[in-house]
Amino acid sequence: MYYLIVILLFFTVLLMLADLINTKKEVVMIRKTLEDMKKILEEAKDSKK
Helix, strand or coil: CCHHHHHHHHHHHHHHHHHHCCCHHHHHHHHHHHHHHHHHHHHHHHHCC
């Protein structure tokens, strides 16, 4: 479970860097990836119950 949090933090840092660089395509791509990660995490939690 701990490594999933680390991955999310990593993507959050990437998102902040992309905002600083201000490249729209990169920001959109990373946000989409984060949304996919959240869905995967929710599915993983549901399957454990």
